[in-house]
Amino acid sequence: MDESHEPLIAETAAATTGDASHDEHAAHDVSKHIRGYLMVGGTLLLFTAITVFLSYVNFGTQKANVAVALLVATFKAGLVAAIFMHLSSEKRMIYRILIFTFFFVSGLFWLIYLAWYDPITR
Amino acid sequence: MEIPYTVTARPDTGLWNAKVGIWLFLASEVMLFGGLFSAYVFLRLDAAPGAWPHGLLNVPVGTMNTAILIASSVTVVMAWASLKMRRFRAYWWYMLVTILCGVTFLGVKLIYEWPQKFEHFGAFIKKDALEKYEPYLGNHHLAEKGLAPRTEISGHLHNHEALHDENVKEYEIALDPVNADPTNPLMDRPHFLYVPPTEKLAKIEKADVEYANMFLPKHSAYFASYFTITGLHGLHVLGGVIVFTYLWLPVGTKLYKRNPEHLANRVEVAGLFWHFVDLVWIFVFPLFYLL
Incomplete structure (x- = not known):
């Protein structure tokens, strides 16, 4: 299990009891991130404009355009997940849940592949 | 009944309970939207040449709605950060802007975009x-x-x-x-x-x-998937707006006075849901509007 338990419990317990020094610490911690949040918001808006622009650029085939747009979308989604949803530094328990999710949703999309390439009766 | 571990971390998970709860819920949401997106991919790959429509949706309006949703993601994270810094006034304003963004997004969809399709x-x-x-x-x-x-x-x-x-x-x-x-x-x-x-x-x-x-859902595979996915997404936006409104009303103020960290945590989980809704839209927008 996560070895970082002990200090963590102590830390959050301090928050409930209204420990002033902890409050200041947490506030300071959060205020450091605000600039980052605003920058991520700006980046997301910028890449929204970029993806709209790129959709009117002819990359040769429709498939290439789809690939470019999905690449931009994945980058944007990654930013939202990592920064806004704090996944860049989360507890191990959350990652465990998400590993399963990733596995099953990949399986779901793999089913489409089965509809096109029949590995059983071909 | 006192709900345990709303603020303190549970020793075995290292997290307060709602955080684990919302992530389990979001995991199931990934499967829900994943199913619909995989149906979209399947239908689109199966479409005859020229049968999948392009450029039917209003791109500037879609872009605007994307920007509104991104802005609301920023404001909700700022609302949470304000609570963490114990600036309740700032929280109240950020939350109000978030709610208004959500309502505007829904308004554009339901009053402008969808009806315009129904008339086509x-x-x-x-x-x-x-x-x-x-x-x-x-x-x-x-x-x-x-x-x-x-x-x-x-x-x-x-x-x-x-x-x-x-x-x-x-x-x-x-x-x-x-x-x-x-x-x-x-x-x-x-x-x-x-x-x-x-x-x-x-x-x-x-x-x-x-x-x-x-241009109704039964018109084509394109519109069937468009209305299903944007409809379900819209319901999520509505759900988020309802929860945010609840946290913004005097109920939230009362909770803040009793235990500010508890309100901050509630806003954090509601925010996680909201960011997920934003994340889904980040894929919906290019797939239906641009490609």
């Missing part, structure tokens, strides 16, 4: 009649350029009775620009700005029509 009409022409309607389709021109053929003529339907009355033998359509001037190279690719149907009228015999309907 399209008729898929039978294969052997395509030549007859060549002046509206411009398929020779497209074939020369190596582009996918057009099989649908769309615009505003003038004689709505034609949809139900068997005695009416033809559809009268005020043509969309693409069908009014199909060989114009400007029509080869979708426009950025929405251009409404023209004044040019066309009559299409029902006998030549494979299938015709308003």
